[in-house]
Amino acid sequence: MATTAPGRKRSETARLAILDAARELVAADGYENLTIEGIASRAGVGKVTIYRWWPSKGLVLAEALLDRAPVINTRPPAVTGRIADDLRNWLHDWVRVLASPEGSSQIRALTSAASDDQAVAVRLYEAFTAPLHTMIVQRLGHAAQIGEIRSDADLESAADAVVGSLLYRMLTRTEEVTTQRADGLLDLLLHGLTPHSRRSEDPQETADR
Amino acid sequence: MATTAPGRKRSETARLAILDAARELVAADGYENLTIEGIASRAGVGKVTIYRWWPSKGLVLAEALLDRAPVINTRPPAVTGRIADDLRNWLHDWVRVLASPEGSSQIRALTSAASDDQAVAVRLYEAFTAPLHTMIVQRLGHAAQIGEIRSDADLESAADAVVGSLLYRMLTRTEEVTTQRADGLLDLLLHGLTPHSRRSEDPQETADR
Amino acid sequence: MATTAPGRKRSETARLAILDAARELVAADGYENLTIEGIASRAGVGKVTIYRWWPSKGLVLAEALLDRAPVINTRPPAVTGRIADDLRNWLHDWVRVLASPEGSSQIRALTSAASDDQAVAVRLYEAFTAPLHTMIVQRLGHAAQIGEIRSDADLESAADAVVGSLLYRMLTRTEEVTTQRADGLLDLLLHGLTPHSRRSEDPQETADR
Amino acid sequence: MATTAPGRKRSETARLAILDAARELVAADGYENLTIEGIASRAGVGKVTIYRWWPSKGLVLAEALLDRAPVINTRPPAVTGRIADDLRNWLHDWVRVLASPEGSSQIRALTSAASDDQAVAVRLYEAFTAPLHTMIVQRLGHAAQIGEIRSDADLESAADAVVGSLLYRMLTRTEEVTTQRADGLLDLLLHGLTPHSRRSEDPQETADR
DNA sequence: GACTAACCGAGACGGTACGTCTTGTCTTGGG
DNA sequence: CCCAAGACAAGACGTACCGTCTCGGTTAGTC
Numbered sequence: 001m002a003t004t005a006p007g008r009k010r011s012e013t014a015r016l017a018i019l020d021a022a023r024e025l026v027a028a029d030g031y032e033n034l035t036i037e038g039i040a041s042r043a044g045v046g047k048v049t050i051y052r053w054w055p056s057k058g059l060v061l062a063e064a065l066l067d068r069a070p071v072i073n074t075r076p077p078a079v080t081g082r083i084a085d086d087l088r089n090w091l092h093d094w095v096r097v098l099a100s101p102e103g104s105s106q107i108r109a110l111t112s113a114a115s116d117d118q119a120v121a122v123r124l125y126e127a128f129t130a131p132l133h134t135m136i137v138q139r140l141g142h143a144a145q146i147g148e149i150r151s152d153a154d155l156e157s158a159a160d161a162v163v164g165s166l167l168y169r170m171l172t173r174t175e176e177v178t179t180q181r182a183d184g185l186l187d188l189l190l191h192g193l194t195p196h197s198r199r200s201e202d203p204q205e206t207a208d209r
Numbered sequence: 210m211a212t213t214a215p216g217r218k219r220s221e222t223a224r225l226a227i228l229d230a231a232r233e234l235v236a237a238d239g240y241e242n243l244t245i246e247g248i249a250s251r252a253g254v255g256k257v258t259i260y261r262w263w264p265s266k267g268l269v270l271a272e273a274l275l276d277r278a279p280v281i282n283t284r285p286p287a288v289t290g291r292i293a294d295d296l297r298n299w300l301h302d303w304v305r306v307l308a309s310p311e312g313s314s315q316i317r318a319l320t321s322a323a324s325d326d327q328a329v330a331v332r333l334y335e336a337f338t339a340p341l342h343t344m345i346v347q348r349l350g351h352a353a354q355i356g357e358i359r360s361d362a363d364l365e366s367a368a369d370a371v372v373g374s375l376l377y378r379m380l381t382r383t384e385e386v387t388t389q390r391a392d393g394l395l396d397l398l399l400h401g402l403t404p405h406s407r408r409s410e411d412p413q414e415t416a417d418r
Numbered sequence: 419m420a421t422t423a424p425g426r427k428r429s430e431t432a433r434l435a436i437l438d439a440a441r442e443l444v445a446a447d448g449y450e451n452l453t454i455e456g457i458a459s460r461a462g463v464g465k466v467t468i469y470r471w472w473p474s475k476g477l478v479l480a481e482a483l484l485d486r487a488p489v490i491n492t493r494p495p496a497v498t499g500r501i502a503d504d505l506r507n508w509l510h511d512w513v514r515v516l517a518s519p520e521g522s523s524q525i526r527a528l529t530s531a532a533s534d535d536q537a538v539a540v541r542l543y544e545a546f547t548a549p550l551h552t553m554i555v556q557r558l559g560h561a562a563q564i565g566e567i568r569s570d571a572d573l574e575s576a577a578d579a580v581v582g583s584l585l586y587r588m589l590t591r592t593e594e595v596t597t598q599r600a601d602g603l604l605d606l607l608l609h610g611l612t613p614h615s616r617r618s619e620d621p622q623e624t625a626d627r
Numbered sequence: 628m629a630t631t632a633p634g635r636k637r638s639e640t641a642r643l644a645i646l647d648a649a650r651e652l653v654a655a656d657g658y659e660n661l662t663i664e665g666i667a668s669r670a671g672v673g674k675v676t677i678y679r680w681w682p683s684k685g686l687v688l689a690e691a692l693l694d695r696a697p698v699i700n701t702r703p704p705a706v707t708g709r710i711a712d713d714l715r716n717w718l719h720d721w722v723r724v725l726a727s728p729e730g731s732s733q734i735r736a737l738t739s740a741a742s743d744d745q746a747v748a749v750r751l752y753e754a755f756t757a758p759l760h761t762m763i764v765q766r767l768g769h770a771a772q773i774g775e776i777r778s779d780a781d782l783e784s785a786a787d788a789v790v791g792s793l794l795y796r797m798l799t800r801t802e803e804v805t806t807q808r809a810d811g812l813l814d815l816l817l818h819g820l821t822p823h824s825r826r827s828e829d830p831q832e833t834a835d836r
Numbered sequence: 837g838a839c840t841a842a843c844c845g846a847g848a849c850g851g852t853a854c855g856t857c858t859t860g861t862c863t864t865g866g867g
Numbered sequence: 868c869c870c871a872a873g874a875c876a877a878g879a880c881g882t883a884c885c886g887t888c889t890c891g892g893t894t895a896g897t898c
Binding site for chain 4: 869
């Protein structure tokens with residue numbers, strides 16, 4: 001039993017050539033000008049080999065960029081000291097990525113791909129947005145545990161604000177993503193997250209809720 | 210001088226038929242399946258009439274949706290009472306739009322169009338993102354003036370957070386755009402925006418900046 | 419009434435370029451290596467322009483060769499003297515065509531095309547085989563009328579024999595299509611077609627029919 | 628010495644499965660739709676097994692049809708009595724084959740195959756056309772020996788006429804092959820082949836040659 | 837009232853890319 | 868060394884749109 005599948009094995013060479021070609025072409029021409037024929041031709045591969053293993057152009061790109069792009073830094077924020085310092089450092093790293101040609105073009109390409117292919121959207125969320133979101137929530141959760149920030153705040157919304165303001169700005173690509181903006185946002189959020197014991201006499205935003 | 214140009218006038222009938230066709234087709238099939246031929250055919254119009262008046266497919270859609278879509282509500286928040294109430298009401302209206310099939314599909318289509326056409330990106334920013342952003346900044350500015358919130362905060366970043374977190378979430382997870390989420394964000398931001406006189410003993414987020 | 423069809427007219431330039439390209443390519447590579455892409459490319463034409471006007475590759479070729487190939491000589495036999503001389507001259511012309519590289523390759527290509535496309539078979543019959551057949555029948559009919567050959571013979575069968583033996587031989591053994599062969603056939607047929615008055619005492623081939 | 632070759636022996640099962648599959652598929656879909664992949668798949672055989680033993684698709688078909696098709700009757704005409712009767716009976720058998728769906732489709736397929744593969748053309752000639760031709764020449768030769776027909780006629784041309792008129796008509800497949808036509812041809816040829824002693828006063832077809 | 841300029845619909849044009857099919861070769865594991 | 872399975876590079880298939888270019892025909896002014 002458990003007889004191995006017959007036939008020739010999938011070529012790892014071809015697989016890597018395809019992913020490399022996709023990454024290079026999207027960097028050069030953008031997602032809108034990426035074609036299966038172009039990828040196949042640059043990779044020295046038959047089109048069928050792409051169609052055999054990937055259901056859509058977008059998912060080729062997703063695999064090419066999400067699994068293998070060092071520029072998309074997804075390390076979590078450090079836990080070296082105060083929450084403000086750790087998040088600021090981490091955000092500055094991200095701003096650097098988003099402001100760089102490679103980083104912005106890669107994320108923009110993935111977003112374009114996601115917007116016309118639901119499967120890419122799912123992959124992008126699972127491999128990029130969700131981890132990013134979770135890292136922030138976890139770092140804030142740690143701060144909450146040690147009393148650095150208040151423990152009853154909606155950390156999910158805080159992470160939304162961080163992720164959304166950076167990425168939506170980059171996607172609409174009409175204004176630069178800057179460290180100043182990131183610092184302003186962080187300042188604001190940490191004000192809102194400071195332990196509320198000191199602020200209980202302020203009723204206006206929570207009274208009627 | 211200033212002689213009026215000779216020749217037949219642009220057909221308003223054709224213009225409206227094109228915009229209607231674009232809106233209907235994008236609603237039915239999505240931006241990725243929108244074609245100039247499809248629009249021309251449905252509008253009963255020659256392709257040249259589209260190419261004559263619009264430089265790209267995306268800008269046809271931008272005109273069809275941005276200028277004529279009642280569902281994309283762009284009224285500013287009211288100034289009827291406390292900032293928390295006014296913003297909450299306004300945000301709830303927006304959540305309704307973003308969670309609706311029409312609203313989300315229209316904004317998603319515009320974002321797709323923007324992501325492969327810089328001109329659409331500019332139009333989308335000018336006609337949608339920027340006004341939205343400005344409304345929030347202005348309402349917060351008013352609150353700051355009357356001392357309802359602290360006056361030294363970065364209101365631009367606050368507006369970024371509101372716009373970005375709602376829209377980025379809608380783009381990636383429409384089903385999770387909820388009023389609870391919006392309330393959580395608002396709660397957090399208003400905490401961060403309360404007058405800081407009471408919080409000056411807390412150095413950590415501003416000390417080294 | 420009788421409003422003319424709207425839209426751009428068919429391009430005669432494109433039509434001729436396609437037919438020329440088809441003729442050149444089939445001469446160079448044979449019917450089996452003829453492709454629509456190849457024709458389009460050599461003619462400097464879009465594939466759709468071919469698909470728009472011809473239902474199949476074979477019919478492009480049929481039009482290219484049947485309507486425009488001077489090498490396929492379809493003039494009828496002259497009526498200058500004795501039937502034997504006129505048919506012999508005419509057959510020698512045909513042998514020249516069938517033994518030439520152009521003539522044989524063109525007819526061979528058409529026959530290949532006919533064998534995988536019924537519509538080509540019909541065209542080939544109507545434009546080539548049938549006229550050929552008719553010419554022979556008519557020349558023999560004239561001879562029968564003036565008493566040069568017997569009047570009760572099956573001229574259709576005679577024409578079949580002429581056309582079939584030349585063409586079938588060319589299809590299978592081009593190198594053996596010779597004037598000697600044609601002369602042998604003609605000799606035989608004219609023996610069979612001489613007035614039968616002199617032969618009535620020979621019963622064997624007609625007795626039991 | 629004479630050591631037997633090492634390794635596994637050729638599978639007769641596979642060979643027969645391939646030939647059967649080829650025959651069935653060509654009967655069902657015609658030569659133009661016959662593919663190596665289709666044969667391999669129906670025969671339950673790897674494509675390589677076909678490529679290993681046959682140099683081309685056409686030769687698979689040639690082997691499948693020429694060596695194993697009972698419908699292609701290649702028995703020589705009997706020598707039971709008068710040449711007219713023997714040839715007429717034999718021709719009627721052939722007309723039956725050519726008018727039948729199996730016979731005509733098989734010969735048509737072989738001719739198609741021959742027209743894009745010179746090796747098939749050679750095989751078809753050797754195994755089909757040449758034997759047919761030879762049989763006719765031999766039967767006529769026997770009749771000439773016993774004085775039934777004239778001995779100085781070009782029997783090769785007579786055989787050409789018989790083979791060519793039947794097969795060319797079938798190949799262009801626009802008109803039926805009928806026994807009447809065959810009888811007409813035979814009648815004509817035997818007239819032309821009757822001993823010329825009775826006709827020596829007729830100079831016109833041989834005088835000037 | 838004709839002229840002229842710009843509009844309009846229809847639709848053919850040269851192209852690019854699509855996703856599929858088949859070709860002939862190569863690779864794998866088993867007989 | 869054979870075999871079935873099946874991956875591979877190549878390249879043609881027929882289709883969909885692209886953006887451009889006629890083609891008649893329709894509105895407007897301006898002479």
